Amino acid sequence: MSIKNLYTNEPQGIYDAVTHADGPKGTLPLTPDMLKTLPSGNIFGMTMNAGEGWNTDTLANGDVMIISTKGGLRNPDGSPIAVGLHQGHYELDIQVAEAADEIKNMGLVPYAAFVSDPCDGRTQGTIGMFDSLPYRNDAAIVMKRLIRSLPTRKAVIGIASCDKGLPATMMALASMHDIATVLVPGGSTLMPNKGEDLGTVQTISVRFANGELSYEDAIRLGCSSCASSGGGCQFFGTAGTSQVIGESLGLALTHSALAPSGSVIWKDIARKSAIAAVEMEKNGITTKDVLTDHAIENAMILHAAFGGSTNLLLHLPAIAYAAGCRRPTVEDWARINKEVPRLVSVLPIGPVNYPTAAAFLAGGVPEVMLHLRKLGLLHEDVMTVTGSTLGENLDWWENSERRQACRKRLQEVDNLDPNEVIFSPEKAKEKGIGSTVTFPVGNIAPEGAVVKSTAIDPSVIDDDHVFRHTAKVKVFTSEKAAITALKEPGRIVAGDIMVVMGGGPLGTGMEETYQLTSALKNLPFGKHVSLITDARFSGVSTGACFGHVGPEALAGGPIGKLRDGDIVEIIVDTVKLEGSLNFIGTEDQPMTYEEGAAELAKRETNPDVRPDEDLPDDTRLWAALQDVSGGAWKGTVYDVDQIIKVLNAGKKVLGL
Secondary structure, X not given: OOHHHXXXXXXXXXXXXXXXXXXXXXXXXXXXXXXXXXXXXXXXXXXXXXXXXXXXXXXXOOEEEEEEOOOOEEOOOXXXXXXXXXXXXXXXXXXXXXXXXXXXXXXXXXXXXXXXXXXXXXXXXXXXXXXXHXXXXXXXXXXXXXXXXXXXXXXXXXXEOOOOHHHHHHHHHHOOOOOEEEEEEOOEOOOOOOOOXXXXXXXXXXXXXXXXXXXXXXXXXXXXXXXXXXXXXXXXXXXXHHHHHHHHOOOEOOOOOOOEOOOHHHHHHHHHHHHHHHHHHHOOOOHHHHOOHHHHHHHHHHHHHHOOOOOHHHHHHHHHXXXXXXXXXXXXXXXXXXXXXXXXXXXXXXXXXXXXXXXXXXOHHHHHHHHHHHOOOOOOOOEOOOXXXXXXXXXXXXXXXXXXXHHHHHHHHHOOOHHHOEOOHHHHHHOOOOOOEEOOEXXXXXXXXXXXXXXXXXXXXXXXXXXXXXXXXXXXXXXXXXXXXXXXXXXXXXXXXXXXXXXXXXXXXXXXXXXXXXXXXXXXXXXHOEEEEOOEOOOOOOOOEEEEEEOOHHHOOHHHHOOOOOEEEEEEXXXXXXXXXXXXXXXXXXXXXHHHHHHHHHOOOXXXXXXXXXXXXXXXXXXXXXXXXXXXXXXXXOOHHHHHHHHHHHHHHHOO
């Protein structure tokens, strides 16, 4: 290639460029008083809208911002011009168009802005994961800046579907305290008629390496999992959980989370959300009226009832912080998970692994809420973006045509009883379904840790419903080293406890270690192996896997002081939802919990624990800022007042 070769065979007309053309016809809808009083930016904005071809007659009627995480580029027939980073954001332009068209029909001016998002599945096991959680904060900042860059906005609609883009969108909307905002959940990918879900299919490499899957099956299964080119993954991971949280907060319309992507009802949600946003503005309902401490608690209750992703322990506090609400604590999460029964049967923890779209047709969030209201668990007086209270929404839902039609459709299409997807509390108890999450503490995790206790294989839980595992640990100072060990037959065996340290925000940006948890789930001996880490897990993770261990190793946490051969005791009561993670000495020197804590306090952090050499500078900066703002258990947010306080103290000490 040379410049001479590059600039040959030019297309016809390439040099017919011009520097002038006729401007748009018509006039701006301005009065003399408006010309005198409006900021110049408002007037110039109309000029640019006219230049883009908008009907000038409506330019003064009102502006509505639509912000989405759209990625990729599609032809009108849906075929790809450029693929997105994941199917979750690939079709969001359809929902944007539906919302925008409805706004246009109301005589207002819709604006579309885009802040695309990454895919945790695509970056599993790569350094791309180091940008995943920090992206959430960055995207929320950019979204807020874009929203504020339209000073004439009357309302804001956010459209997103997946793991980080959806929490970022909710954080951005939550921070718009004094205007109307509505969230449009991006729905669910359809399941293939023959194939695996998008969680299971991520394990084809480790299953092939261990002789559990043929080459032919691996390459076919790897191709067939996405049965639609839009929506969040079919399992109830972080994407699906975030959609449920958005609706549970009252920030999204009733029965909008988890809709089958591409369907008429999925498109209609965007249209009805546009109507709701405009009506909120007319009626003076703002975001701060919707997002309250009681709304945050409702979302936590639904998280427990659905059996949601543990990543929401990071995201919901961040949304609460942005809204100016009280951030939930570990104690709050533990209390609610003890009070609230799990009622939903979906991937990945069942008891029957139905896809999330089935939960939508079974009635979704409002159907679960009907059961919870009978138990007196919900705050029904909270306002929602429908313009009605939660209680009023549920009164409508119970006798609605929508409820009856969707549940009937599930029976017709999948031959599935909706009551087998969303259980009553009595039926859930009869089936022995336990609450999802336990928050163990101990001398390894003094700030806490989290495990999906209901997803520990029942065959390794004792008759008294307590999981117990005491063993020498095998320590790994990176996820890379741990997955390499799992791929070497005989290196990790039944009965092992794996400790993976250095995976918190300061080490890797708090990477998601799904390739480890999914490998353990799909290897025949995996249910007999426990994993303890200061990293986080995918929402689809299952097994005896303990994450979010705090403090993280690089913040001086005790987890970073464990060594090969140390003995660790794990206890989880899956009924009482209580647990502990404790170092209890060595084979030659047994210790009490207190003695173990004292020993760990004396030790230096493992010298091999260090920030990953590929950790980007911007992620290092994010990690430092969130560390002084309270860290992972406070939502990995930026507490600006605290950051400024620490900076000023540091400047004083350094004489700057």
